[in-house]
Amino acid sequence: MTQATPVLKISHLQKRFGKFNALTDIDFAIYPGEVFGFIGPNGAGKSTTIRILLGLLKANGGTATIFGQDVWQHSVAIHQRLAYVPGDVNLWPNLSGGEIIDLLLKLNGDQHTAKTDALIKAFSLDPRKKARTYSKGNRQKVALIAAFSTDADFYIFDEPTSGLDPLNEQLFQTQVLQLKQAGKSVLLSSHILSEVEKMCDRIGIIREGTIVETGTLADMRHLTxxxxxxxxxxxxxxxxxxxxxxxxxxxxxxxxxxxxxxxxxxxxxxxxxxxxxxxxxxxxxxxxxxxxxxxxxxxxxxxx
Amino acid sequence: MLKSLVARTGILCRLNLKRDGLKLLIWMVGLAGLFTAIAAKFEGIYGTQTALNTIAKTLKTPAMVSLFGEFTAKMPYTTATIFATEMVVFMAIMMIIMNIMIAVAATRGEEDTGVLELVRAHTVGRLAPLLATAIELTSLNFIIGLLFGAGLQLAQLPGANTTGNWLIGMGLAASGWLFGMLTLCLAQIATTASETTMLSYAIFGGSYVARMVTDVQHPKLTWWVPFGWIEKLDAYQTNRWLPVVCMLLLGLGCLIGAALMSYQRDLGAGLIAPKQGRLRASASLMGPTTLLLRQLRGTLSAWVIGSAVLGAAYGSIFNTIGDLAKSNPMIKQLLGTSALVAANRLIVKQFIAVLAIVLVVVALIPAIQIMLKLVSDEQKGILHQLYATATSRWHVWASYTGVAVVTAGIVLLAGVGGMYAAGHAVMTTPVVWTTYRQVWLAYLPAMLVMVAAASVLVGWVPKWRYLAWGWTFYGFLSLYLGRLIDLPKWARQLTPLGFVNQVPVHALDWSTNWWCLGLTVLLLGLASWGYRRRDLAQ
Structure with a gap:
């Protein structure tokens, strides 16, 4: 494990929705150049955690920092160096895929580059179709292409391959490995365990709003x-x-x-x-x- | 064959009832309550023959004809005949809006969200969802019609009779139903819910303008406008059922057309083919504001054009309205030419003051819609994409609020401008632009308060955002009908629009404007604070 300062640090994070305790105790950190797998059953709190990290929800307790900055207070500064792909990608229905990719890049101060074109081709996306006519997989491709062509330091993927075909899934894995080699950090939430096993350096298991285990797969194997x-x-x-x-x-x-x-x-x-x-x-x-x-x-x- | 096409319609009807139940109940109670309350109040307002004669004189003026339809009551006027003239057009508007909203949500709305796909995958007939919606609308209109009729029976207006009461009830039900069926038809042609809404309102707006022009110039021609049929009931006099029959036949035709098209087309598709989009974003698409404008450009231009056309239609009858000599040739000799011109101009100004309310509400609708879109986009998850980039909450909130505020101003300006242009073209001594500008200046601050209030709801209690519509609706009701139903001043001033004192008949009151603007700034500050600190929808 690297002893550098963590890119992401979460300690004792808590979130309540009314009387329901969605997150009771979330604790983990991600270091530079690391791919962290975030797994847990449906409703365990994975997406809630990610939404707190993005500043969409405000935590009720604990702290979460990215690049050493508070995720709620400094969300805009953080997002400048962050890319995110949700599991359920919803896009502006009357914009084309190409327009949305460009827009998302511009909003982070990035440009449409040759890499973007290469990604569009590699994922075989038709960028001229209106977003409303895209299937789930195609909507995910739009978000993935925008994320991979962003020059960020931290990438968050929330079940990013749930609608992709095996060919595109493969492509996703190659892209993530390239990010890792370039020293970027990745938070990957997924149900596809083979994907997590193949790509992640460390894993955090969340259940009922609590992190029950973190460590490398090898560490965990010792426990079982x-x-x-x-x-x-x-x-x-x-x-x-x-x-x-x-x-x-x-x-x-x-x-x-x-x-x-x-x-x-x-x-x-x-x-x-x-x-x-x-x-x-x-x-x-x-x-x-x-x-x-x-x-x-x-x-x-x-x-x- | 036919049976399999409509299989399980019954279950879908129950499902619709469960989904829309509360909405339907609110509409039913709201409309029937409003109608009955006004009817009950009518005898108090127009109880004496003198009062009746005075209001009859007002209702005969072209200005009032353009709002309420041709005045057909014969002497001696009764409370019932006055009620029939004043109320049917207004109630028909409400019925039609209700039908369009429910029909769009139940057809294209369900298709857009993908619910229909799930439903159709079961042993449900191809036409069953359409038929279930048609049954829902039919029952809704019929029940409201019955409540209207019953309300009139209870109110026992002097001069009323049972046939007339039920005729009005059923006539209003039929006119609402007709537009409901028409919307079902349009839902097959358009490709999305918002397109369907736009098409429906375009046709409704067109018919409203057409009936107004024919009413003022050639009432017989109103028979050619389906929306005008409601004025031809002649309730409590000849009690004509022919218009009701016409509405039912045309509505049935629309339903059959809808069924034929629905049978033919693919799920999720329409007759209007979707265009291919751009390969790359244009340089102008660069932030939340331009993104919003890019999405809304079609809708916004439709509102601006619609408002201008409506204003122009009103303006085009200014020469008919502002000509006292036409209705009474003696008056010219009595007043002298210059005094006559002054008198004519005052009449036109009075008319402008009344019409301003319609234009204001027309401009408020898109503004409130854009404001509330901030919540609906959030709930659809679209904004999450935006917030994951380096875009602040404040920036997004300010974009939506700013576009809403500017829309309110521009749509009203288009309406007032259209009125000016058409009035200028037809009048021999036209009303000057300054007068129209006063109208715009007088109403805009009051409108901004209402948009800002919607923004507060969005920022603090998004669940309650529909209250903004309730308030707008009340503003329309209290100003369109307020004076005629003798609504007390405090009740008219429950919306800031009620404080605008009949501009341009009276001078523009800057003190009202200033407190409205001050309140707007205060509310917007509150709204942006709330929006920045709350959780976004899951």
Whole structure:
């Protein structure tokens, strides 16, 4: 992890809508050159957090700063160096895509450049169509092209690929990697876990308005279980009694089983297994999806 | 075949009722209450024969004919015949506005938001949504018509009879219904809700002007204008049902036309093909203000042209109005030429004072609309794109407010200018431009207060923004009908428009102007403060 000053710093952020506590405790930071994955179930507070960062909503407690400046007080100065793509892109219905891209660039003091043209071509957008006739995916392309041709330091993407086809999704990922190489910071909120797994340096998991976990994927894997499918010469009848072993299923007789094991007990379990004379073994590291499921299905605290 | 086309219309009707229920109820109670209250009050205002004769004389003047239609009541005048003359055109306007608003929202509105797509994906007939809206409008108009009739029965105006009461009720219902059906038809031709609204109001405005011109110059020709049929009921006298039949037949024709077009066309498309847009933004598109103007340029020019045409139509009858000698040749000898010219001019000025109210309301509508667009654009999520760039809240708020304020001024100027131009062309001794400028100067500050108040609602309580429409509507009602229904002064002064003292008959009062401008500045300061500190819609 870089020890530079963070681009984004959020601490104890809170937001209430009437009696409903949308955000109870949001805490994370993003450093320069980092792609941060922001994941959580629907309604967990991802978009609310992002809207506070954009100065659209005013927080009820805690602090949030971008480039060291308060997101509510200095929103205009911050936005000068920021680009944002929402999940649900709504555009001015009687303007063409080309006009909107140019307008969004101008509003940040940027210009329509050769890069913009290249992006329009790469995303295969017809810029002459009126925004009202665009499909969801095409509206997203308009916002993405404007964001990628903006020369910003911090990029916020809120489920940006939910309407894109796989080809354009690929293109999105390449573009984000280019931003990363150029030392820019990215906040990526997404439900497409493969995308997050592939691109993000660190991940924050939000549930019910609270950040429940942050760290690199590797860090998080230590917190969770590896699935092991093993076949041995000697009987495996006593595997279930070892500490840290869960969900044992017998595959074929006593010699072929599969189970999950806690990361901290892995060494002990492996020693036991090799003592039983291995025939075949496959170990699957936990996927983000496993992590996700584990956090989401946990008991829900009362939010009221 | 037919059955499958209209499958599940019943369910859609219930759904519409759930969606529009409150809106329909407010319209019903509001219109029926207003109508009945005025009817009940009428006997008190026009109870004596002298009062009736005086008002009859006023209503016969071309100025009043242009506002309320041809005066057809015969001697001896009764409270009921006066009521029938004064009220039908005004109530018909209200009925038509209601029908256009509801019809647009239920057809193109649902299509624009994509709700219709969701509905049509189920086992719902191709024509069912249209039919459900038609049924909704028909029931609404019929019920209001019944309430009108019942209200008149209750009011028991002297000279009224049962047939006349129900004729007025059903006549108003039919004229509203006709424009509702026409709007359904236009909704198939246009491509969006706002286009449909614009087309509907263009036709409505055109018919209003046409009936006014024919009423003043050749009342028989009013039969050719569907909006004019409502004046031909001749209630409490010959009680003619023919106009009602005409309205029903034409309305039915519109409905059939709408159904045929709706059957043919694609979902989301219209007969007017959308044009291709620009490849790149023009240099002039560079910030919130130019963005707003770019979006509104079509609508704004339509309002300016419409207002100018309306003003010109009024101006074109100034020679008929301002000619006392025409109605009474003796008067010229009695007064002498110069005194006659002065008397004529005073009549025209009085007329201008009354008409100014119509032009003011016409200019207020787009101004308030733009002000409230700040909230609707926010709720559609369009503004989020803007706020993610280096654009401040203040800048966006100021753009919308500024454009609204300027629109109010320009649309009113177009109306007053149109009136001046046409009046200048037809009159032998025209009223000078200064007079018209006074009208503009007198009303503008009062209008700005109303726009600023709408801005406060937008900044602090966006949920309650429709109150701005209620206030505008009340302003129109209290000024258009206020004197005729003997509304007390304090009630007329519930809107700042009520403080403008009949300019140009009386002189322009700068003290009113100054406090109006001061109040405007205060309200705008309050509004911008509120808008900068509140949360934007999710």
């Amino acid at each position: 279980r590896t699935t092991i499918d093993v076949q041995t010469v000697q009987s495996l009848a006593h595997v279930a009694e070892l500490p840290g072993v869960h969900g044992l299923t017998v595959k074929a007789g006593q010699n072929h089983v599969s189970f999950a094991v806690d990361a901290d007990q892995l060494t002990a379990v492996m020693q036991y297994l090799s003592a039983q004379q291995l025939v075949a073994i496959t170990s699957t590291p936990p996927t983000l999806e496993d992590l996700f499921m584990r956090y989401y299905t946990a008991a829900t605290p009362d939010r009221k």
